[in-house]
Amino acid sequence: MRKVIWGLLFLLAVLHQDFWNWNRIDPLIFDFIPIGLAYQIGVSIVAAILWAFAVHYCWPKDVDVPDSEAFDATPQGVGRSAHV
Amino acid sequence: MSLSSLNPGQTAVLVIVVYLLSLIALGLLSQLVLRLTVADYFVASRGLGSVMLLMSLIGTTMTAFALIGSSGESWKSGIVVYGKMASWSGIIHAAMYFLIGLKLWAFGKKYGYVTQIQFFRDRFESDKLGLVLFPILVGLLIPYVLVGVISSGSAIEAVTAGAFPNLFKSVDPKLVGAVPYWLGSLVTCVVVLYYISAGGVRGTAWVNALQTVIFLVLGFAACFTIADKLGGPVAATKMVLEHNPTRLKREVTPEDKQLYAEKLAEFKTDPKKEIIKPVEPIPALKVEFTTYLFIPLSVAMFPHLFQYWLTARSAKKFRLSIIGQPLLIMIIWAPCVMIGIWATSAIVSGQPVIPPDFADMNKVLPIMVKKLASPTLGALLAGGIFAAVMSSLDAQFLSLGSLFTNDIVAHYAAANRFSEKQLVLIGRVFIVVIVAVCWWLGMILESKRQGVFALGVWCFSGFASLFPLLFAAIYWRRVTKAGAYASVLAAAATWFWLFRDSEFGKKGELGHWGFTPVTIIFASATISLVLISLITPPPSEMTINKFFTPSPKPMTSQTMTPRTAYAR
Numbered sequence: 001m002r003k004v005i006w007g008l009l010f011l012l013a014v015l016h017q018d019f020w021n022w023n024r025i026d027p028l029i030f031d032f033i034p035i036g037l038a039y040q041i042g043v044s045i046v047a048a049i050l051w052a053f054a055v056h057y058c059w060p061k062d063v064d065v066p067d068s069e070a071f072d073a074t075p076q077g078v079g080r081s082a083h084v
Numbered sequence: 085m086s087l088s089s090l091n092p093g094q095t096a097v098l099v100i101v102v103y104l105l106s107l108i109a110l111g112l113l114s115q116l117v118l119r120l121t122v123a124d125y126f127v128a129s130r131g132l133g134s135v136m137l138l139m140s141l142i143g144t145t146m147t148a149f150a151l152i153g154s155s156g157e158s159w160k161s162g163i164v165v166y167g168k169m170a171s172w173s174g175i176i177h178a179a180m181y182f183l184i185g186l187k188l189w190a191f192g193k194k195y196g197y198v199t200q201i202q203f204f205r206d207r208f209e210s211d212k213l214g215l216v217l218f219p220i221l222v223g224l225l226i227p228y229v230l231v232g233v234i235s236s237g238s239a240i241e242a243v244t245a246g247a248f249p250n251l252f253k254s255v256d257p258k259l260v261g262a263v264p265y266w267l268g269s270l271v272t273c274v275v276v277l278y279y280i281s282a283g284g285v286r287g288t289a290w291v292n293a294l295q296t297v298i299f300l301v302l303g304f305a306a307c308f309t310i311a312d313k314l315g316g317p318v319a320a321t322k323m324v325l326e327h328n329p330t331r332l333k334r335e336v337t338p339e340d341k342q343l344y345a346e347k348l349a350e351f352k353t354d355p356k357k358e359i360i361k362p363v364e365p366i367p368a369l370k371v372e373f374t375t376y377l378f379i380p381l382s383v384a385m386f387p388h389l390f391q392y393w394l395t396a397r398s399a400k401k402f403r404l405s406i407i408g409q410p411l412l413i414m415i416i417w418a419p420c421v422m423i424g425i426w427a428t429s430a431i432v433s434g435q436p437v438i439p440p441d442f443a444d445m446n447k448v449l450p451i452m453v454k455k456l457a458s459p460t461l462g463a464l465l466a467g468g469i470f471a472a473v474m475s476s477l478d479a480q481f482l483s484l485g486s487l488f489t490n491d492i493v494a495h496y497a498a499a500n501r502f503s504e505k506q507l508v509l510i511g512r513v514f515i516v517v518i519v520a521v522c523w524w525l526g527m528i529l530e531s532k533r534q535g536v537f538a539l540g541v542w543c544f545s546g547f548a549s550l551f552p553l554l555f556a557a558i559y560w561r562r563v564t565k566a567g568a569y570a571s572v573l574a575a576a577a578t579w580f581w582l583f584r585d586s587e588f589g590k591k592g593e594l595g596h597w598g599f600t601p602v603t604i605i606f607a608s609a610t611i612s613l614v615l616i617s618l619i620t621p622p623p624s625e626m627t628i629n630k631f632f633t634p635s636p637k638p639m640t641s642q643t644m645t646p647r648t649a650y651a652r
Contacts (some may be wrong), residue, residue, distance in 0.1 A: 025325070
């Protein structure tokens with residue numbers, strides 16, 4: 001499933017190049033949005049759907065890091081820091 | 085004095101004052117819950133939830149360009165701007181959060197990183213790399229800050245015209261009585277400085293959430309009101325079809341050129357009959373459309389975004405931000421793009437809304453709102469522009485202070501040389517100095533604001549060119565210290581060469597061989613990174629294990645790698 005999702009995201013990036021709409025105005029979606037713009041709005045919506053699938057099926061296993069003392073360490077630690 | 089007795093300029097001043105006071109109140113409120121620890125101040129104790137993270141990230145990445153620039157660009161070049169910038173950003177930003185943000189968040193939590201430079205120093209076992217990256221990151225961030233400072237001062241000046249004619253004189257008759265540019269930009273800087281100082285990253289996150297809601301609502305409100313005044317969206321698009329149909333597509337055919345010539349001749353012969361002066365058809369370039377994908381890669385390298393990523397309570401809190409990015413960008417951009425397109429051909433009471441030969445595309449949205457909506461909506465628009473500007477400025481100021489304090493002062497000072505209090509003071513002074521310099525530069529450059537907006541795109545190109553380095557640092561074990569230096573230096577040299585070629589931004593984004601500058605810089609950075617890494621010795625096993633072996637156990641102070649693990 002992971003490969004399918006990544007494949008679909010790659011396909012979406014390819015389909016984003018809608019050169020076949022380059023010279024088209026019609027059909028006007030809802031009678032006022034030209035097809036070239038409506039298509040790209042559709043790309044945004046499909047992107048959100050595909051990313052929803054990606055967070056469900058392709059979530060990396062090694063990112064759920066438990067709490068550590070590293071960040072709260074004194075300034076001698078790696079993440080030595082100060083607030084401003 | 086009642087609200088109705090105020091003139092439009094005074095209404096705008098009232099809205100702005102109420103808005104700024106509410107930001108100060110939020111700053112005060114966040115100060116009450118601030119625990120005054122390093123973790124709380126810089127990364128809100130890594131405690132932000134999904135909604136707050138999403139709103140903060142959107143508020144930070146969407147600048148004034150999302151409102152003013154999107155409508156101005158679509159007025160100038162048509163619908164192509166949405167595909168080039170909004171839908172590409174929707175796909176790429178989400179990818180950056182998923183592929184880069186999550187990983188950096190995990191490394192940050194494991195090893196205590198607060199800035200990108202701490203990560204790069206550790207990953208490439210090189211202290212000096214931090215010294216190379218620091219001026220580059222700060223240098224790229226400052227023009228970005230300048231865009232915000234100039235936008236805020238100019239917007240206040242424009243919307244408050246006529247407010248106090250006895251108090252504020254102006255050589256420009258249109259700006260008599262307006263809050264002057266220097267004062268508007270100064271007030272913006274001071275208010276932002278106040279709330280970041282009061283509440284740290286938590287305060288900025290709260291403010292950004294409010295600001296994001298404001299400009300989300302405002303785009304829709306402006307679009308709805310303007311469409312209504314033009315006889316509805318269908319009638320508004322019909323006017324464009326009649327006068328400037330090329331703004332509704334991306335190709336320009338010989339027939340389009342013929343129609344443009346005929347319309348122009350009609351306008352010149354009888355402007356009363358042909359009311360709209362047609363705008364010159366501009367074809368969209370397919371290579372440019374495709375290679376614009378490199379621009380949103382810049383978000384992965386924004387220091388202020390890195391800081392926000394670290395605030396997430398858990399990795400799962402990223403999920404809403406990843407899914408919400410494309411949708412929220414669409415909600416902000418689509419209405420503004422439609423307003424810009426309608427502006428090319430809008431006629432009300434037999435008069436064009438945008439005068440013929442109008443050239444300042446950054447004023448398209450303000451003019452449409454001023455002429456077609458109420459003074460209150462006009463004033464709210466100013467509030468929306470501030471929201472967009474300030475929600476980026478605050479995070480940028482905070483990250484500049486963080487970079488200097490953590491990567492230079494705290495890093496090079498002997499242990500216990502400075503107390504926490506002294507470091508805090510140093511960081512705050514650095515931020516104040518940087519803000520003062522930006523405000524002063526903004527005063528000098530204000531008259532050349534067009535050029536400053538063009539600088540913004542060059543900044544994005546610069547940040548995007550550092551993306552190969554970041555991606556390789558996370559996903560390629562074989563990338564080496566020498567490869568990292570080569571990539572950074574190649575990107576810097578190519579960037580400077582192309583920037584100089586464009587006469588330091590005056591010629592905009594001057595491409596070569598049909599490619600945008602970012603494509604060329606990106607290619608040179610990637611090739612240098614790969615080639616030099618392959619011919620130089622790989623990094624140590626310890627570093628590879630540190631960054632590529634999943635560690636299920638929590639890191640403790642005993643397992644932490646000391647910051648002096650690599651030679652200085």
